[in-house]
Amino acid sequence: MLPATTDVLIVGAGPTGMALSIALHQAGVKHLLVDKNETSHTTSRAAVIHAQTLDTLRQLGVSDAMTAKGLKLAKFSIRDRDKPLVALRFDELPTRHPYLLMLPQHETERILAERIARLGGKIHRGVTAGEVIQTEHGTVTMLTQAGREQSVFARYVVGADGMHSTVRESAGISFDGAAFESSFVLADVEMDWPLGNEEVSLFFSPSGLVVVAPLPDGTFRVVATMDDAPEQPALADIQKLLNERGPSAGGIVVKRAVWSSRFRLHHRLARTYRNGRLLLMGDAAHAHSPAGGQGMNTGLVDAVVLGEALARVAKGLAPASALDEYQALRRPAAKKVLGLAGRLTALATMRGLYRRRLRNVLLRGANLLPAARHNLEMSLSGLSRAELAKMPALTSLP
Secondary structure, three states: OOOEEEEEEEEEOOHHHHHHHHHHHHHHOOOEEEEEHHHHHHHHOOEEOHHHHHHHOOOOHOHHHHHHHHHEEEEEEEEEEEEEEEEOOOOOOOOOOOEEEEEHHHHHHHHHHHHHOOOOOOOOEEEEEEEEOOOOEEEEEEEEEEEEEEEEEEEEEEEOOOOHHHHHHHOOOOOEEOOOOEEEEEEEEEEEEEOOEEEEEEEOOOOOOEEEEEEOOOOOEEEEEOOOOOOOHHHHHHHHHHHHHHHOOOOEEEEEEEEEEEEEEEEEEOOOOEEEOOHHHHHHHHEEOOOOHHHHHHHHHHHHHHHHHHHHHHHHOOHHHHHHHHHHHHHHHHHHHHHHHHHHHHHOOOHHHHHHHHHHHHHHHHHHOOHHHHHHHHHHHHHHHHHOOOOOHHHOOO
């Protein structure tokens, strides 16, 4: 049986839901974490954790475990096939974590789940949340587990339940934006890769973008746009994508696809992150292109900021209106991320020979300017948005 009452109900136990649970455990706030899936995911999906995310996650006591398991990379390049356009470095950034950390999402989730267990918490899996009803004093949510229904009263409900969020629908919050025209291929592969395993590479080509990133176990993450991608792209599909968009000199041999998938992404932002006692974070609040690897990172920082806000309100240290500070910080951050990911995707998928040539000239010129490179490094690492991850001091709250 699930508890009948709690302070906070978290719907969705992906990385963002688990991070919020850790924050609330550390603050001593009673909460319930549920997820509709019976088991955690075993595929990697998101694979990069940026510097600002790791800096923020130190508050949850998980950054050291992540860096111990991940692969630290200093370089990120943008190329038009064989032509280098932009070369970025992260090893001199103002952070305790001056690198891109390659860590498959299932490893990130395992580390977060172990932290929850050490704090005495539990993830309630196989639990589906229905419509959330707000009352004067709290919320009522019907949860279903193993065919049994049970209503749970919570002071607040947080939707960490993805792009098709039940909580967002219950809150009546619109999810403004649209779907990308192309589908995306995502795969982890064993292959011979001529650029080695020391950088993340984003390739532009007339047929679309492809990102190649090394992973800690020696495999490579491949993300690419593809018209009408098959549900499970085969090894030959991935080989063809890399042959058409990667280095043209040869030497690319895809030996085995560890796993692969197709997905269609959206460019969307929730109109608001809060309606009364219902709050949104992560993919329930924002969705965008994988260019730049920002999605999970933005959601994890959402969780830490929201955890601090909820802890203050739940413990009577601040009024409920303090929850508006969460939105005031995190929605502008998501808007910046959507802009960055959208611009990278638009540049990568640009049509027309002369437009592509002009793009390449402009990017090469920007690469020669230290200030321009630094600004892009700060944006990709999340450090340019660091101030949007800090709740104001209690004395400044209403």
